[in-house]
Amino acid sequence: MNTIKHHIGDDTLMAYVNGTLTETISVVVATHLALCPECRKNMQLMEDIAALYLLDSEPSDVISTPPSVDMLEQEDPSADLSFASEYVDKGVPAPLASQLPVHLEDIPWKKLIPGVSHYPLSVSNGSRKKGVLRLLKISPGTPIPEHSHTGQEITMILKGSYIDELGRFQFGDIADLDSAITHQPVADTDKDCICLIATDAPLKFSGFFSKLLQPLVGI
Ligand SMILES: [Zn+2]
Structure with a gap:
């Protein structure tokens, strides 16, 4: 059951994807991502867009098409479960456990x-x-x-x-x-x-x- 109501801001998530967050803030973002399917999906979308942007900026004849919503929906339906199972160590999600x-x-x-x-x-x-x-x-x-x-x-x-x-x-x-x-x-x-x-x-x-x-x- 997902009762999370307050999520990571888009700017913060984008900075996380780009690797420009400070390490302290990255730990909190990773800890939330371990629990939150909604933000993981959002992050996946940002990664896909970033990848397309990189493709488009390369001189090439390759025509890149954006992923359809269907493709994104179908992506790795088991991911939620695998993340949830990491909620084990030291009473906290794994990304934080390594800091405790x-x-x-x-x-x-x-x-x-x-x-x-x-x-x-x-x-x-x-x-x-x-x-x-x-x-x-x-x-x-x-x-x-x-x-x-x-x-x-x-x-x-x-x-x-x-x-x-x-x-x-x-x-x-x-x-x-x-x-x-x-x-x-x-x-x-x-x-x-x-x-x-x-x-x-x-x-x-x-x-x-x-x-x-x-x-x-x-x-
Ligand atoms: Zn979230």
Whole structure:
């Protein structure tokens, strides 16, 4: 059953296909793709278009025809199942599991402020390392200080749910935000909300919390 309502933005997915995303954000995108047939299909379409574009740009007599909708529909109907079966390791989808030192249940959380803990994840490959990848745990009813972004922030829900100005976000949902958005997520059930968050530039906290939080979070 697919209950995912919030998906990866087209710009982000295209950057993922082109290999131009920072590694931190790529981890979140790959983790969502492992769960979401809709975004995988979207990505397939982008890859097909990119391939056609490359063909068209080569000097050649070959006439390329775009794939018909039928062709795309027929493509690899078993792919969904194979991706779903990867949802096994350490309580998280495989692309994220490789980043976790322990099972999600055993994460040694570090307290940021009352009701909010985090766990920074290191990303291998220093050459493209930029931005921050972390797990965030929000206690029920706790608001995250309102903030905006100097760059991109992408969040995926792993457990629980939260609500902000954009709607309700539950397991598998993606919040793909750019610098135009200021938001204040609140964990809205009786369970902790655990998210995977990647940024490619520091966050900007507005108002009271900024001096308190900025040096602690380091983002
Ligand atoms: Zn999706």
